[in-house]
Amino acid sequence: MGIFGANVHDSQALIPLVKGIPPIRSLRGPRRRRPGKLHADKGYDYRHLRQWLAQRGIQHRIARKGVETSQRLGRHRWTIERTMAWLAGCRRLHRRYERKAEHFLAFTSLACTLICYRRLAK
Structure with missing residues (x-):
């Protein structure tokens, strides 16, 4: 996982993000190493991505x-937007006050x- 500034283009964060995904446990067979x-x-x-x-x-x-509209990705994108809205509700994360990346993570x-926990407690 990587932390990038707000002024960095999203495309520059894709490769570190995909590399940072941990192995996925499965019921059968070996662990999946990538999505x-x-x-x-x-x-x-x-093109390079x-x-x-x-x-x-x-x-x-x-x-x-x-060529395409972003409308078709809406059925997958709402989960990310919802999660980001939940994280934005945390005041400490809304603005990054910590200087060290480890503290922010x-x-x-x-x-x-x-x-x-709140979702499971419902």
């Missing part, structure tokens, strides 16, 4: 600039744990 599919909006529409994903055997569904992990 099977990736959905992304037009901000990630670059498509090639990088294809080399690793990751199916990509990236909306193309000037610790507070993010704590916020995610609290969100999961």
